[in-house]
Every structure is written in C-alpha cells, then in structure tokens.
Amino acid sequence: MFWQRKDLLGLRYLTPEEINLILDTAGPMKEIIGRKIKKTPTLRGRSMVTLFYENSTRTRSSFDLAGKFLSADTVGLSSSSSSVAKGESLRDTGLTLNAMGVDVVVIRHPASGAAEYLAKCIPAAVINAGDGTHEHPTQALLDMYTIREKKGSLTGLKVVIIGDLLHSRVARSNIWGLTKMGAEVRVAGPMTLIPQDIKAMGVKVYTKVEEALAGADVVNVLRIQMERQQQGLFPSIREYSRLYGINQSRLELTAADAIVLHPGPMNRGVEIDPQIAYGNRSVITEQVTNGVAVRMALLYLLTGGEYHAISN
Numbered sequence: 001m002f003w004q005r006k007d008l009l010g011l012r013y014l015t016p017e018e019i020n021l022i023l024d025t026a027g028p029m030k031e032i033i034g035r036k037i038k039k040t041p042t043l044r045g046r047s048m049v050t051l052f053y054e055n056s057t058r059t060r061s062s063f064d065l066a067g068k069f070l071s072a073d074t075v076g077l078s079s080s081s082s083s084v085a086k087g088e089s090l091r092d093t094g095l096t097l098n099a100m101g102v103d104v105v106v107i108r109h110p111a112s113g114a115a116e117y118l119a120k121c122i123p124a125a126v127i128n129a130g131d132g133t134h135e136h137p138t139q140a141l142l143d144m145y146t147i148r149e150k151k152g153s154l155t156g157l158k159v160v161i162i163g164d165l166l167h168s169r170v171a172r173s174n175i176w177g178l179t180k181m182g183a184e185v186r187v188a189g190p191m192t193l194i195p196q197d198i199k200a201m202g203v204k205v206y207t208k209v210e211e212a213l214a215g216a217d218v219v220n221v222l223r224i225q226m227e228r229q230q231q232g233l234f235p236s237i238r239e240y241s242r243l244y245g246i247n248q249s250r251l252e253l254t255a256a257d258a259i260v261l262h263p264g265p266m267n268r269g270v271e272i273d274p275q276i277a278y279g280n281r282s283v284i285t286e287q288v289t290n291g292v293a294v295r296m297a298l299l300y301l302l303t304g305g306e307y308h309a310i311s312n
C-alpha cells in the first residue's frame with residue numbers, strides 16, 4: 001500500500017488501512033532507534049521545519065530527532081523567536097518556508113484548524129503537531145503503536161480515557177483512531193470536562209471512574225490542562241485527584257495485565273499517582289521512544305517512501 005495524502009491533519013480523516021500503514025512502517029523505524037549509530041540516509045536531501053506556536057518538549061524534539069535519524073535537514077522555529085513575534089501571519093510564514101524549498105512543515109498552534117489552513121496555503125506536506133482542542137494525531141498514533149506493541153492488536157480492547165476530555169486534542173485523536181481500529185473506547189471524568197456531543201464519536205461515557213475502569217485493558221490518563229481551564233470546571237485540584245486520579249486501588253479494578261499511558265507532561269499526584277506513573281504497568285517511557293519511531297514513519301511516508309522499501 002502507498003501513502004497518498006499530502007498532509008497528516010487528523011485521524012478523523014484516515015482509514016484503518018492508512019493507520020495500519022503508519023504503525024507498520026514505525027516498526028522498522030524503531031529498530032533504527034535501537035542501534036548504536038542512529039542514522040540512515042533515507043531522507044538525505046529532504047528538509048523539515050518544526051513551526052511551534054506553543055511550548056513542547058516531546059513532540060518538537062522527537063520530530064527533530066526523527067528527521068535527523070533519517071538524515072533530513074531540520075530547522076526549528078518558535079513563534080517567540082521568529083518573525084511571528086513581529087506580526088507575520090501564518091500564511092506568510094508558511095509561504096516563506098515553502099519558498100526556501102522545505103518538504104515538510106510540522107506545526108503546533110493554539111487555534112483549532114490552523115494546520116488545515118496552512119496545508120491549503122502551501123504545497124509542502126503539513127503535519128499537525130497539535131491544533132487547539134482539535135487533534136494531536138501523532139500523539140494518538142504513538143499511543144496506538146504502544147498499545148498494539150504490548151497487546152498485539154487494537155481490535156476488541158477496552159480502552160479508558162480519563163480526565164479533561166473537553167480540552168484534549170489527544171483524546172479526540174485517540175477516539176477517532178481507536179474506534180476506527182475496533183477498540184471499545186470508554187471516557188470518564190467530571191461532566192463539566194466531557195463534551196456533550198462526545199457519544200456521537202462512538203464512545204461510552206462514565207462519570208464514575210471506577211465503572212469505566214472495570215475490566216479495562218488500557219488506561220490513558222489525560223493531563224489536567226491548567227493553561228486551558230476556565231474557572232469552575234471542577235472544584236479543586238485536590239478534589240479532582242480524589243475523585244478521578246489514577247491510584248493503586250483504582251488500577252486494581254482493571255484487567256490484571258492492563259497498561260497505563262499518559263501523553264505527558266504529567267501533573268504527578270494530580271491525575272496520576274507517582275507510583276503508578278513509574279510502576280510496572282506504566283508504558284509512559286515507551287510512548288516517548290515510540291513517538292520518535294512513529295514520526296520517522298510519517299516523515300518517510302509523506303516524502304514518498306513505501307512500506308518495505310526502507311534502505312539502511
């Protein structure tokens with residue numbers, strides 16, 4: 001199968017076959033990350049710019065490393081250190097980068113739809129690295145890769161997503177992706193942090209976290225996004241932690257081999273107990289490694305690579 005899209009804007013738009021193609025391509029990429037010399041000539045002569053209008057540790061640095069491991073030329077731009085700070089528009093910034101011959105632009109932006117807008121403005125491939133509360137497709141792909149690696153398949157798994165679903169682009173991308181791949185997706189959190197129309201995305205909604213966790217195979221704990229909270233959506237951090245935080249007694253409600261994910265950055269002791277975050281059910285560190293592999297796969301596919309044709 002060939003990748004046929006110019007951009008990666010969201011999992012809402014992908015078919016299960018396309019999702020499988022990305023996850024299958026990430027496997028050989030992960031093997032490269034495990035080598036002592038993490039360098040292949042696959043994308044030599046190709047270029048990638050990361051254009052970040054919001055802070056990031058994982059996504060930005062993993063795209064940068066993904067490009068470098070494949071020998072692409074990489075440039076990192078942030079809104080505070082570029083001409084965006086002088087008022088340059090997203091369209092003009094994109095056209096400027098495009099005129100320099102860039103092949104892939106990876107964008108993170110606080111406005112939902114920004115990646116799609118940029119993709120319409122420029123012929124270069126655009127990858128959405130998180131747009132407002134809309135989607136964060138590469139995070140969901142690395143989550144799905146990690147789950148598939150641990151569980152063998154996504155089909156039929158009971159996956160619980162807990163927390164601030166209202167503001168979470170990670171949750172939205174996971175829901176689109178996991179439901180397409182045949183998983184049962186349960187969401188849980190305070191009613192004030194669950195969008196009213198979320199059932200239409202094919203999920204089961206729970207307000208009691210214990211009911212959602214019963215027999216679950218996977219628990220994906222969302223970050224409480226302090227920076228996006230309006231007043232009054234939940235009483236207090238301590239109350240949130242008491243009612244919805246993932247701790248040992250709640251984890252015991254899940255399947256005996258259930259795994260715990262968190263997209264990071266974590267508010268340790270708020271949405272997740274530190275003992276769980278660093279315990280033997282946690283796959284949070286593996287998520288970070290897999291993030292590089294999935295992003296290598298995407299750079300490869302969006303620049304014209306075929307699965308099974310990766311050169312060493």
Ligand code: CP
Pocket residue numbers: 055056057058059060130139263264265
């Ligand atoms: N999960 C995630 O997007 O992390 P960063 O904000 O550090 O990129």
